[in-house]
Amino acid sequence: MMVGLAIENAEPIVLDSNNNEFDGPRGLFKIVVDEFNGDTIPSWHIENKYEETSRELGGNNCKSLDAIVGRVGMFTFEDAIQQLIWTNPTRVNKIMQENHRLKKELEKRI
């Protein structure tokens, strides 16, 4: 019947440029808004307790913090992932590979 557990926030989370961090349950992950100008979120990222940091998730057109982080289960995430326009997994993988290749080339030239 149940395939997993979910933990969700009970109250709305309100963030702005002063109050720009939110700790997840048990400090497992943290949402950090680096830059916010009132209309868009040019820069935000995710950290976790294993000291890993995500890539830059914001942008000049970024108007929400909506995100899909990881791929848990076969159901919910698949539904959400399938309808993504810009950052669907294949594109993200391609971008990551392209970045990796460019970095290597840069290193060679230097």
Add this chain to the structure above:
Amino acid sequence: MENNAHYMLPSRDACYVDPGEMPKFLRSKNMPNRHGVKRMMQEGFMIRQSYIESGKIVIPAGGLIYFENGGEYFGPLNSEPVSIAGEEAVWIEQEEAMVVKKDFFVPFDDRPVPLGEDGTISLQPFFYTDSYFGEKAGFLRFVFANGHPGWEKRIVLCESEYGKYVANISTGYVDEEGMQTPPPIQYFGNPFDAHNSTYIVVENLGPKGFQVKEAGAPEVNWFKISYTPPIVVDCVGEGETVKAGEYRIKVISCHQESGIVTVAVLNTSGEILSQKELGPLTLETYKKKNFIHQNMAVRNSLVLDYENIRVQLDTKYNSILGGIGPTPLIDENGENISVTDAKGISTFQENGVGLVIYTDIEKVPLRRPWKKDSRFVFQTHYT
């Protein structure tokens, strides 16, 4: 009440973080259960329905949702591994229920209608064909609080002589509304079959929506976990005691033939605090009830609960039969043997019985503030 993100998915321009970017957090791990069978454990989270309003970023209630996928499904009797926000725990028990709602209207183009309190499984119209030779057909869809559209149910009502007259619709199955425990329709099997334990009685349907007479779906009320690994004792003879934290567990009587054991929880000075007859657990139990860990009545007959401690008969497990259920047995060489060949290899030894003791159990209700951090509530990932 309506100002939350339940039943919704992230917007289409949401960003996606690949497990490769944060491998320690997002990559799946393999964790063994008590029998040594490995389960995939995976974590991740989603932010949905967030928006910017008057110079502030708002994530509505339920908008930040952490997911965990562990051994929950495989059942309480097997000491399955789970992760509670990054901390490893042992899955012990869940109380299953059926949530029933009567006489309500499910409109098109609106929020799904939860069958119980907000956050339980809900119904949403999905499709409707206009009356065609007196036949009305439509789909209703169950939607989970996490946004996943779970199962569809096809509804056909007829006004012709061939079909079911609207006036002759049954009055339903369950007398009362709300959470029914134990569930009137118990489900066994894999999660894809869970919709077999749902039902919908539709009175009428039209382009505006569905008038439902009664609907029911599986739900969970609470679950129990422990952050302490269980104490597994292979053989406890009659009259012997085992130390478990501040308690002592005593086997008062043990009948191998009938598979019935009487155990008691004692305090340190030897007083009996609680006593229960466990069983019967024989090969017949495994044969008849294949997935015994999914049957609330069977698993309650195999355990003694006292405050934050649980004593359980050491049920066996076979990974051959779909990997699910403590069905037949593993012999001394560690090889699987079929039920019919299994004789003498069971929970019962020649002069005693195998017990599993869980200590420091925590009972966590779903959809209520978490005791350890009241900013959060628990939900099921997939009912």
